[in-house]
Every structure is written in structure tokens, then in C-alpha cells.
Amino acid sequence: MNEQYSWRDFDWTLLFVALLIAALGALEVYSATLSTPWHDAYLRQILWIGLGLGLLWVASIIDYHWLVQHAPTFYVLTLVGLVGVLLFGTVVNGSRRWLPIPGLANLQVSEFAKIMLVLLVARLFAELPKGRLDLPTLVKAGSIFLIPLVLVARQPDLSTSLSFLPILGMGIFLAGLPRKYIAVGLVAATLAAPVGWFLLSDYQKDRVTAFMNPEEDPRGKGYQALQSKIAVGSGGIWGQGFTRGTQTQLRFIPEAHTDFVFASYAEETGFAGVLIVLALYFGLLMRIVNNAQTAADPAGMQICMAVAALLLFQITVNVGMVVNKMPVTGMPLPLMSYGGSNTLTVFILLGLVNNVRIRRFTN
Amino acid sequence: MTRFDQHRPPSRDVETSIFQYIVAAIFLWLLTGFWQLQVQNPEVYEERATLNSVKALPIPAPRGRILDRDGRVLVDNIQTFRLMLSRDAVRAESAPLIAEGLDIPYEELVDRLGTVGIQPGPDYQQVVLKDGLLLSEVAFFEAHRGELPELELIRSPRRRYPLNGMAAHMLGYVGQISKAQLNLEEFVLHKSGAEIGKAGIERRYNDFLVGKDGRRLVLVDSRSRRVRDLNREEAEPGQTLRLTVDLDLQVVADLAMGDRRGAVVALDPRNGEILAMVSKPEFDANAFVGGVSEAAWRNVARDPDKPMLNRATQAQLAPGSIFKPFVALAGLMEGVVDKDFQVLCTGGASFYGRYFRCHRAGGHGWVNMEEAIRVSCDVYFYNLGKELGIDRIAKYAELAGFGSRTDIDLPAEAEGIVPSSRWKIRFFRDKWYAGETISVAIGQGALTITPLQAAHAIGGLAMGGVWHRPRLIADSEAAKILPNYSPPEPRRAEITEEQLEPIVRGMWRVVNDGGTGGRAMIPGRSVCGKTGSAQRISLTLAFENDDPRLLDDGWFIAFAPCEAPEIVVSVLLENGEHGSWAAPIARDVIKAYFDKQERRARPLRQQDQPGAPQTAKAESSRP
Numbered sequence: 001m002n003e004q005y006s007w008r009d010f011d012w013t014l015l016f017v018a019l020l021i022a023a024l025g026a027l028e029v030y031s032a033t034l035s036t037p038w039h040d041a042y043l044r045q046i047l048w049i050g051l052g053l054g055l056l057w058v059a060s061i062i063d064y065h066w067l068v069q070h071a072p073t074f075y076v077l078t079l080v081g082l083v084g085v086l087l088f089g090t091v092v093n094g095s096r097r098w099l100p101i102p103g104l105a106n107l108q109v110s111e112f113a114k115i116m117l118v119l120l121v122a123r124l125f126a127e128l129p130k131g132r133l134d135l136p137t138l139v140k141a142g143s144i145f146l147i148p149l150v151l152v153a154r155q156p157d158l159s160t161s162l163s164f165l166p167i168l169g170m171g172i173f174l175a176g177l178p179r180k181y182i183a184v185g186l187v188a189a190t191l192a193a194p195v196g197w198f199l200l201s202d203y204q205k206d207r208v209t210a211f212m213n214p215e216e217d218p219r220g221k222g223y224q225a226l227q228s229k230i231a232v233g234s235g236g237i238w239g240q241g242f243t244r245g246t247q248t249q250l251r252f253i254p255e256a257h258t259d260f261v262f263a264s265y266a267e268e269t270g271f272a273g274v275l276i277v278l279a280l281y282f283g284l285l286m287r288i289v290n291n292a293q294t295a296a297d298p299a300g301m302q303i304c305m306a307v308a309a310l311l312l313f314q315i316t317v318n319v320g321m322v323v324n325k326m327p328v329t330g331m332p333l334p335l336m337s338y339g340g341s342n343t344l345t346v347f348i349l350l351g352l353v354n355n356v357r358i359r360r361f362t363n
Numbered sequence: 364m365t366r367f368d369q370h371r372p373p374s375r376d377v378e379t380s381i382f383q384y385i386v387a388a389i390f391l392w393l394l395t396g397f398w399q400l401q402v403q404n405p406e407v408y409e410e411r412a413t414l415n416s417v418k419a420l421p422i423p424a425p426r427g428r429i430l431d432r433d434g435r436v437l438v439d440n441i442q443t444f445r446l447m448l449s450r451d452a453v454r455a456e457s458a459p460l461i462a463e464g465l466d467i468p469y470e471e472l473v474d475r476l477g478t479v480g481i482q483p484g485p486d487y488q489q490v491v492l493k494d495g496l497l498l499s500e501v502a503f504f505e506a507h508r509g510e511l512p513e514l515e516l517i518r519s520p521r522r523r524y525p526l527n528g529m530a531a532h533m534l535g536y537v538g539q540i541s542k543a544q545l546n547l548e549e550f551v552l553h554k555s556g557a558e559i560g561k562a563g564i565e566r567r568y569n570d571f572l573v574g575k576d577g578r579r580l581v582l583v584d585s586r587s588r589r590v591r592d593l594n595r596e597e598a599e600p601g602q603t604l605r606l607t608v609d610l611d612l613q614v615v616a617d618l619a620m621g622d623r624r625g626a627v628v629a630l631d632p633r634n635g636e637i638l639a640m641v642s643k644p645e646f647d648a649n650a651f652v653g654g655v656s657e658a659a660w661r662n663v664a665r666d667p668d669k670p671m672l673n674r675a676t677q678a679q680l681a682p683g684s685i686f687k688p689f690v691a692l693a694g695l696m697e698g699v700v701d702k703d704f705q706v707l708c709t710g711g712a713s714f715y716g717r718y719f720r721c722h723r724a725g726g727h728g729w730v731n732m733e734e735a736i737r738v739s740c741d742v743y744f745y746n747l748g749k750e751l752g753i754d755r756i757a758k759y760a761e762l763a764g765f766g767s768r769t770d771i772d773l774p775a776e777a778e779g780i781v782p783s784s785r786w787k788i789r790f791f792r793d794k795w796y797a798g799e800t801i802s803v804a805i806g807q808g809a810l811t812i813t814p815l816q817a818a819h820a821i822g823g824l825a826m827g828g829v830w831h832r833p834r835l836i837a838d839s840e841a842a843k844i845l846p847n848y849s850p851p852e853p854r855r856a857e858i859t860e861e862q863l864e865p866i867v868r869g870m871w872r873v874v875n876d877g878g879t880g881g882r883a884m885i886p887g888r889s890v891c892g893k894t895g896s897a898q899r900i901s902l903t904l905a906f907e908n909d910d911p912r913l914l915d916d917g918w919f920i921a922f923a924p925c926e927a928p929e930i931v932v933s934v935l936l937e938n939g940e941h942g943s944w945a946a947p948i949a950r951d952v953i954k955a956y957f958d959k960q961e962r963r964a965r966p967l968r969q970q971d972q973p974g975a976p977q978t979a980k981a982e983s984s985r986p
Contacts, residue, residue: 170382174375233400271401278390285386289379301375308382316389323396 010060011291011357017284018335018350022049022343024277025261025336031243032256032264033338041257041338048340052347059351060358064119067352068126068299071119075144078116081109082151089155096155108341110152110160115348117164118306120144121171126299133175141168159329163313170309171302224254229324231260231267239270257338259330263322277336281315291357300356307349420447420581424574425520427601429534429564431610432636432837438524438534438565444496445519446504449512457511464503465493490556491539495521495652521652522558528647529617530608532673533640533773533835535563536648538655561651563673564606564835566774571844574601602844606835607636615955616641619948624937625917626674626814629952632822632922632931634838635831635853637771639952640815642674667912674935676776679811683897684739684879684942685821685918685933686760686806688866690747691732692824693759695862699750702865705731708742715798719745722896736869737878739894741805748804753795756803757783762856763820764830765812770851771833779816782809807898818933821920825891825928827863828856867891871925874946883921883946885954891928892921892949894942914938919945923953930956 026049030042067074081099089096090106098106124141125133145168152161231247240246245267247253256264266274285308292304311334318333320326332342423445429438446465462469475492492514493500504516522537538561544550550569553559559573560566577598616627616639629639646663663671672678694700710726711718721727721741727734735743748756760766766781780786782803784795802808812820815833823830831853834841838850870891873880880892895918917939922928932952934945 174378229400232397233404235401237402266397266401271397274397274401275394278394282386282390286383289383289386293376293379298375301379305375305379305382308386312386312389316393319393320396323393323400325393325396 009358009360011287011354014284014287014291014350014354014357015056017280017287018347019049019053021277021280021284021335022052024265024280025333025338027242028261028265028268028336029257029338031245031268032248032253032261034243035249044340045338045343048343049347052344055344056347056351056354059348060354062355063359064122064300064303064352064355067119067355068122068303071116071123074116075120078109078113078148079151081107082113082148085109086151086154095157097157105340108339110148110155110157111341111345112348113148113152114163114167114310114345115352117145117148117167118303118310118349118352121167121306122299122302125171125175126297126302128175133172133177133181137175138172138177138181141171157330159317159331163310163317163331166309166313167306170305174298174302174305224260224328225321225324227253228260228263228322231263232323235267235270235273237271239266239268239273242268244268259318259332259337260322261337262319262333265336266322278319281311285312288353291353291360294360295356296360300359304353304356307353310349311346420515420517420579422577422579422596422598423517423519424576424598425600426522426537426558426565426574427572427603429572430603430605431608431613432606432638433609434605435610437526437530437606437608437610438522440520441523443494443519443521444501445494445517446492446496446500447515447517448490448492449515457513460507460510461492461514464507465496465500467493494519522648523652524648527649528645530613530640531563531645531648532642532671532675533563533608533637534648535560535565535567536651537561537565538651562671562775563773564604567772568604568836568844572601572604575599604836604844605840607631607638607837608640608835609638609956609959611959612639612952612955613641615639616948616952619951623939624668624674625935625939625945626678627932627934627948627952628675628814628818629930629932629956630818630822630833632826632829632831632928635819635822635833636837637833637835638930638956640675640835642672642678644668644670646670673773673775674814674937676771676773676813676815678813678935678937679777679779680813680916680935680937681808681810681897681899682806682812682817683895683916683918684806685817685893685895685920686810686812687736687739687744688824688870688893689759689763689765689820690744690751690756690804691736691866691869692763692858692862693751693756694732694747695865696759696856696858697751697755699755700732700747702732702861705729706735706740706743706746708740710742712742712745714745714749714801715796717798717801719801732865733869733872736866736893737872737876739873739879744804745801748800749797751800751804752797753800753803754783754785756800757781757786760810762854763824764854765810765816765820769815769819769833771815772835776815777813779812780809806895814933814935817918817920817935818931821893821922821933822928822931823854824858824863825867825922825925825931827860828858830854867925870922874921879941879943880919880921880946882943883919883950883953885923885950885957888923888953888957889925890921890923890950890953891925892919892946894919894946896941899938911938915940917942917945919943919949921946921949921953923957 026042026045029045033039033041085096085099088099090098090100092098097108097110099109100106121141124137124144128137145164149161149164152164227247231245231253234240234247235245243249245264247267248256248264253260253263253267262277265277288304288308288311292301292308295301295304314331314334317326317329317331318337321328321331332339334342334346425440428436428440431437458469458473461467462472496504496516501516504511504514524531524534524536526534537558540550540553540557540559544559545553550559552570560569565572575598577596578594579592579596580594581592612629616629620627620641620643622643624643626643627639627641628637630637650659695702707729708721708723708727710724711720713719719741722739726742727738727740730738730740730743732743734740757766760781765779767778768776770776782799787793787795799808803810819830819833832851836844838848841850842848870893871889872878873894874883874890874892879894883890883892896915897918898915899913915938917936919934919942920932922931930953932949934948936945939945
């Protein structure tokens with residue numbers, strides 16, 4: 001595994017696009033927290049971005065084959081961390097999501113679990129015994145994913161646990177799932193939906209009903225959705241201007257610098273600004289897919305596509321929520337939402353993609 | 364295809380391409396969301412966003428309380444609810460609902476809604492729609508809050524006059540500033556819609572009583588529900604005002620007057636402090652707070668009894684015989700007569716070809732000054748007046764404070780008239796006829812005074828020529844609230860002991876020696892007094908007309924103790940026929956004054972002391 005790589009092989013395009021999005025995110029965090037007691041949040045966000053760049057570099061140089069090989073170890077460590085969260089985690093807003101690291105920060109282990117799952121999916125599906133997917137492998141993969149998924153859902157953090165699914169789904173999809181399984185899976189999902197409804201907790205049900213009809217109770221469950229919609233709408237084509245958004249500055253938008261940062265951004269920069277950021281995200285995803293296509297081996301491809309699937313899922317759920325096309329969930333927008341764990345996780349994931357790219361000619 | 368193809372594992376280009384299409388589809392789907400909200404119909408949401416905005420709500424400052432000299436509350440505030448209207452959000456379609464809920468006639472409401480928009484002031488400012496809401500109205504608003512985003516309910520202090528009409532004229536009342544008042548210098552600091560003192564103390568000391576309203580910037584959502592306060596400036600309450608009035612004396616004077624028309628003024632001649640001021644009939648200022656209907660106001664304004672008139676400072680009437688001590692003073696000080704000068708009263712006398720009657724048909728016989736005051740002999744004062752001439756009478760009347768404002772700290776004080784040759788020329792372009800002097804000498808003719816002037820004048824005379832400006836705020840209090848306050852200098856005249864004595868003795872005998880003011884006698888106290896019965900029209904006319912409003916006005920002025928006066932009382936009974944009917948009112952007030960003084964001077968009664976023997980109780984409870 002001792003190979004040479006040059007700075008020229010580094011994915012500068014990916015890095016540039018990612019940093020551009022992160023910069024716009026930090027600016028919006030600045031604007032959205034301007035009139036709040038935590039108005040220095042943007043400084044910390046910049047710190048996270050800087051730290052993320054360092055971790056991106058680290059995640060790029062350690063050969064991904066080694067990482068994939070040791071995925072089971074990471075898996076066990078992650079499970080220990082998740083159990084630790086359930087036992088010792090700090091409770092915020094009724095959820096136990098953060099593991100306090102003394103002297104450092106609160107770690108959201110479920111975010112870092114995503115990295116581990118990306119590596120794990122590469123390990124599970126890259127080298128299939130018969131060259132194609134069979135039922136035992138599928139059951140095994142499903143079981144392995146189910147444990148962290150349940151642990152995170154118990155926190156409860158439904159949106160993060162759900163974000164594990166696209167990683168698994170993309171792995172199965174690329175492994176070449178037979179058509180009959182796809183059909184069976186679709187039927188099963190249709191049947192499971194009503195059953196799942198009963199398994200949801202009350203606040204989760206409330207969010208779904210509020211999503212269906214936000215105007216029904218504007219102050220209650222539908223409030224966040226409605227305020228977000230008003231914010232986006234009042235942005236118009238050109239936006240109300242940086243730090244000038246009424247909804248943002250008057251703090252009508254809930255979580256204006258975290259989950260709803262894109263609503264603030266849309267209000268202040270308008271449709272034009274939305275178009276730019278969505279184009280950047282689109283470019284980012286296309287670049288990752290391109291890296292998957294040029295990957296040297298199935299493991300590399302699996303890694304890139306898993307990252308792409310995860311990012312697409314998060315972007316869709318978050319931005320969809322902002323325009324009231326998705327229910328309100330606590331899903332951060334990759335690279336834009338304020339937060340340490342999620343920002344670092346995205347940079348590490350991009351580092352893995354870069355890792356695959358650097359080594360695309362080897363082997 | 365590149366040259367590395369052969370070394371590659373089975374390509375997943377199909378799957379990755381499918382993914383690319385999915386990404387493109389999802390992004391297009393998301394973009395349509397932004398397109399719909401931001402490009403297709405952004406107005407809808409712009410409007411929502413502004414509705415979803417800031418309301419500036421006042422925090423009304425409570426007016427300062429008004430206390431009596433012992434700190435008892437004369438005017439207070441109660442907490443009420445007030446409905447505010449956002450002038451920038453007035454909607455015609457809300458009018459029927461508001462009119463129904465607040466019981467405002469629909470036309471009147473539409474009228475008001477139409478005018479709030481054009482009043483000066485920033486758009487986000489709120490105007491008062493209704494003050495002092497009933498609980499049912501508060502409940503109505505709470506139930507319809509979502510439908511009426513232009514309304515906002517705030518707590519507001521409301522003026523309360525716990526005496527329910529007692530001392531109403533002196534205390535005054537509050538109301539919304541009128542258009543005319545907005546242009547007065549007095550109210551230059553007040554904006555449209557402000558509550559100001561409209562009369563009495565409330566008006567005179569308005570600047571001290573008003574507090575500084577606070578303000579709250581409140582974030583409200585699209586349904587007018589409060590999200591949170593953005594900014595809060597607390598209200599500064601107005602200053603508490605302590606008057607010189609003694610509630611005990613005020614109550615006694617008020618009760619003594621009963622429902623008779625007239626006025627009572629009690630003051631301390633040593634410093635001019637008003638102890639009680641009653642004007643009857645009175646009005647209940649509580650009815651005016653928060654606006655009074657036009658019909659109710661017309662009723663009050665057209666009442667022939669003129670309840671809004673503060674008779675103590677604004678009734679200008681002929682004093683009748685209570686003016687005689689001042690004519691006596693003029694005679695003595697000008698050296699026209701001495702105390703032994705005598706006049707023969709035969710029931711009347713002729714002057715300048717006209718016969719003037721004395722009030723006693725048989726006459727008083729020979730009377731000197733002391734006796735003339737005691738029996739109120741008109742003939743004596745006709746003669747004295749004739750000797751003095753009008754201008755010398757006027758000089759001493761003016762010295763005593765008649766004919767000009769006493770400058771008491773109440774608005775709209777009347778001056779009264781002291782006729783003189785100069786006055787006659789000025790107002791009638793005619794010379795003074797000597798015959799007119801005769802009437803003035805007994806307090807009739809063109810002479811008019813106010814009850815306050817009467818108390819002020821006799822107080823200064825009794826003090827031996829020191830007339831303090833009447834005041835409702837003691838000097839010590841005024842120094843606290845007024846910057847650079849210096850107590851006004853009293854007006855002084857050199858009245859010698861010899862000049863004062865016959866007047867005071869005469870007035871003492873009025874009360875204590877079978878005089879006309881015998882009803883003012885208090886055993887054990889030296890009370891001086893003088894009755895007055897002033898004709899409203901000539902006697903002959905009065906006989907032909909039995910209108911009770913043409914009956915004589917009864918006056919009584921008194922002070923006590925005679926040798927070193929501490930309290931002066933003047934009483935006016937409109938159409939009271941004779942001053943002797945006014946005397947008991949003055950007596951009640953003076954008695955209350957001394958009773959209270961005695962009560963305070965006496966050591967604690969033993970029953971009030973814990974552990975005192977039971978037997979001592981009965982001994983000390985009553986004399």
C-alpha cells in the first residue's frame with residue numbers, strides 16, 4: 001500500500017465547490033445570529049470548517065483500502081460510542097444525542113457513525129463471493145445496519161437514523177439487486193408504512209400531520225413550516241439583502257442558523273441565491289459521482305456513491321423541509337448548517353471521496 | 364473509453380448514471396418549490412411577513428397619586444385593560460365584529476377607524492380604541508384575537524377618585540387631550556390621544572402627575588399572537604403630590620354643606636395653606652375618566668345648577684355685609700374715623716337725594732364701629748363709605764386681595780370686581796357717581812368677590828396685615844417638585860393694634876354676643892365671624908318675583924382663635940337668604956380643626972397601651 005500520489009491528483013474542484021458552499025453557510029450563520037445572544041456562532045463555524053479541512057486531508061492520505069479493511073473495528077467502536085451516548089449523553093430538547101468529551105466538546109456520535117457506515121458498506125458489497133448479491137448477504141447487511149439505526153432512533157433522532165438508509169440502499173443498488181427483490185421490497189415498504197405509523201412517537205406523528213397541513217395550527221406544530229415558507233416567499237427573486245431578512249432578523253424562523261439556515265439564506269438572497277447554492281450542490285454531487293465512475297475498484301466506487309447518496313438525502317430532506325415539500329425534521333444541511341459534528345463529518349466524507357480519487361490510477 | 368478499461372471491475376456506469384438523473388430530478392423538484400414561493404407569487408408571502416412583525420405597544424405610566432396633608436389618598440389609580448388599534452392595519456371588514464364586541468355604535472366606530480389613519484405619528488404606533496374594558500369585552504377580544512390582528516390588549520392604569528365627587532372641583536379630573544389643548548403651551552409635551560389633567564389640581568400639576576410612558580416592541584406572528592418582547596422601556600410613574608388639604612376638614616365641610624349650592628374655603632392664614640375647599644353641587648369625576656359621551660356632557664353643561672363651576676374660586680358674587688370689616692379697616696387706616704366715632708341709625712338715611720334703608724327697619728340707635736360690625740348696621744357704613752369715597756374703599760379692598768386673582772395653584776380662577784372711578788371710566792366710559800359709593804360700602808353694587816378671596820382677605824386682615832398667597836401645595840412639597848422654587852412673599856400692610864382691635868372685637872361679638880353669627884359659637888373657643896346677605900336684585904323686584912334663584916346669597920366669614928388666628932373659613936350659600944344660615948357650617952369646620960388638634964396633643968389614651976389596668980379605661984374615655 002505504499003504508493004505515490006501528487007498534489008495534482010487532489011480533487012481541487014470538489015474542495016473549491018465545498019468551500020464555497022461552506023463560506024456561504026458561514027455568512028448566513030453570521031446573519032441569522034446577528035440579533036441573538038449567540039452571535040459569535042459564525043466564528044465557531046469558521047473554526048469547524050478549518051478543522052474540517054485538516055480532517056479532510058487526513059481522510060485523504062490514509063489509504064481507503066486500509067480503512068475499509070478495518071471497518072468492522074470502527075463498527076464496534078461506534079456501537080460502543082452510541083451505547084455510551086444512551087447511557088451518559090447530554091439531553092438537549094428532549095433528545096440524548098451528545099456525548100460530552102471532557103475538556104473538548106460535545107460529540108454527536110451518530111454523525112460520525114455515517115463515516116463508519118460508508119466504509120462498512122464498501123466492505124460488505126465491494127467483494128461479493130459470487131460476483132452478485134444473494135439473500136444471506138442482504139440479510140447480513142440489513143442486520144449490521146439495524147443495530148446503529150435502532151440505537152440512534154432511540155435517542156431519539158429519527159432523521160439521523162433514517163440518513164443511514166440511503167448509504168445501505170446505495171450499496172445494495174450498486175451491488176446489483178435482482179429485480180424480484182426490488183419488487184418484493186417495494187410491496188413490503190407499502191405494507192409497512194401504516195404499521196410504521198403506529199411505531200412513530202407522538203411528536204413524530206405531529207410533524208407529519210403538520211407537514212400535511214401547516215395552516216391548520218400556525219402557532220403549534222405547523223408553525224416552523226409556515227414561518228419557513230413565509231421567509232422563503234418574502235425573499236422574492238433577489239432577496240431582502242444580506243442581514244436584512246425580516247423573518248430571519250426578527251427571529252421568526254426557528255433554528256435559523258442550524259436546521260433552517262437555508263430558509264434564512266433564501267429570504268436574504270432570494271431565488272437568485274437559491275439557484276447559485278443549488279447549482280453548487282448539484283456540481284458537488286456530480287463531481288462525487290464522477291469520482292465514483294473513475295474509481296479504481298468497487299470499494300472506491302461504493303465509498304463515493306454512498307457519500308453522494310447520503311448528501312443527496314440530507315439536502316433533499318432539509319431543503320425540501322424549507323420549501324414545505326418535506327416534513328419538519330432535525331436534519332442539518334451539509335456544509336451550511338451551523339454545527340461541529342455534522343460539519344466535520346461532511347469534510348471527512350469528502351476526504352474519503354478525495355482519497356478514492358487520488359488512488360484512481362493505482363492498483 | 365479510456366485505456367484503463369480492461370483492468371476495471373464490472374462497470375456500474377448504468378447505476379451511477381441513473382443516480383445522476385435522480386439527483387437532477389430531485390433538484391428540479393426542489394427548485395420548483397422555490398419558484399412557486401419566490402417568483403410566482405411572492406406578494407402573498409411578503410404581506411404575511413410584514414403582518415408577522417413588530418408592534419410598538421405603550422406601557423402607560425400611572426399618574427401620580429394625590430394625597431391629603433396627612434398622606435391619605437385623595438386620587439388613586441386602578442388597573443384596567445385598554446384596547447389599542449394598530450393604525451397601519453385598520454381593516455374595514457373587522458368593523459362589524461369590533462362594534463358588536465365592544466358595544467360601540469357601528470357608525471361611530473367606522474368614523475373613528477376612518478380618522479385614525481390620518482392622525483399624525485408613525486404608522487406602527489397604536490391608538491386607543493377603548494379604555495377601561497369590561498371583563499366581558501376582554502373575554503370577547505381574547506376569543507377573537509386571531510380574527511382581529513389590528514387590535515392589541517394592554518394593561519393600563521386608570522384614574523380613580525375614591526372620594527366619589529367630594530373635593531371634585533379642587534382635584535379636577537383627567538381626560539383625553541382636546542384639539543384645542545394640543546395647541547396650548549401648557550400641554551406642549553403631550554401628543555394626540557394623551558391623557559391630561561383637565562381641571563383643578565390634575566391640570567395645574569399635570570406635568571408632575573404624568574409619568575413617562577414606557578414602550579414595548581413586541582414581535583407578533585401572522586395571527587397577531589405575541590412571540591416575544593424585543594425591547595422594553597419601563598414606564599416611569601408620575602410623582603405623588605401631597606396637598607395641604609386636610610381630609611377630615613374637607614369631609615366635615617362637605618357634610619355640613621349637604622346638598623345646598625355654594626362653597627366653603629378653609630385656610631391657614633399663617634401661610635395660606637388651603638385646608639378644605641368645597642363647591643356644591645359637585646360632580647363625580649370617575650364618570651369622566653376614559654371619555655364621556657357627548658349627551659352626558661351636554662347634560663352637565665346645561666344643568667342650571669352649574670355643577671362644573673368651582674364656586675370656591677369661580678363664583679363672583681356681591682359679598683354683602685362681610686365686606687364691612689374691610690370698609691372699617693379703610694376708615695381706621697385713612698384716619699377718617701376712630702373706633703369711638705358714632706352714627707345714629709334710625710332705620711335708614713338719605714344720601715345724594717336717595718333714601719338708603721338699613722336692614723333693621725327700627726334702626727340701631729347710636730352705634731360705634733364695634734357695635735356697627737356686631738349688628739351689621741348699614742347706616743354706619745353708608746356714612747363711613749360716604750366719607751371715604753370710592754377710591755379709598757377700593758384701595759383697601761385691593762390691598763385685602765379683592766379684584767384680582769389670589770394666584771392660588773388652581774386653573775381658571777376668577778378675579779371679581781372692585782369698582783372704582785378708574786374702573787368705571789375704563790369699562791363704562793363714564794364717571795363715578797358718589798351715590799354708587801353708598802351701596803359698595805355695604806358690599807353691594809358692582810362689587811363682586813369669590814369665596815376664596817373672602818377667606819384670603821379676612822385671613823390677612825386678622826393676621827394684622829399679612830396676606831399669604833393661598834396654596835394647595837405646601838412650600839416644603841413645592842420645593843421638592845419644582846426646581847428653583849422660592850416661597851412667594853406675602854403682601855403686607857402696617858395695621859396697628861388699635862386699628863385692628865375694634866374690627867376683631869366687633870367680629871368676636873358677632874359670634875359671641877348676640878350678633879348675627881351666633882350659630883358659629885364654639886364653647887371654650889374664641890371665634891370671630893361676620894355674616895353677609897347679598898342681594899341679587901333690588902328688594903322691590905324680589906318681592907314681585909318668587910324665583911328661588913333670586914333669593915339673597917348668604918355669606919359667612921370666620922377665623923379662630925381671634926387673637927392669633929390659625930384657621931379662616933369662608934362660606935357661601937347661594938340663595939341662602941341670610942348669612943346666619945352659613946355660620947354653622949363654618950363652626951363645624953373650625954370645631955373639627957380644634958378637635959383634631961386636641962386629639963393630637965392629648966397623650967395616648969390608656970386603653971391603647973398594652974397592659975394598662977382595666978379600671979383606667981372608663982375614666983379616660985369620655986369627659
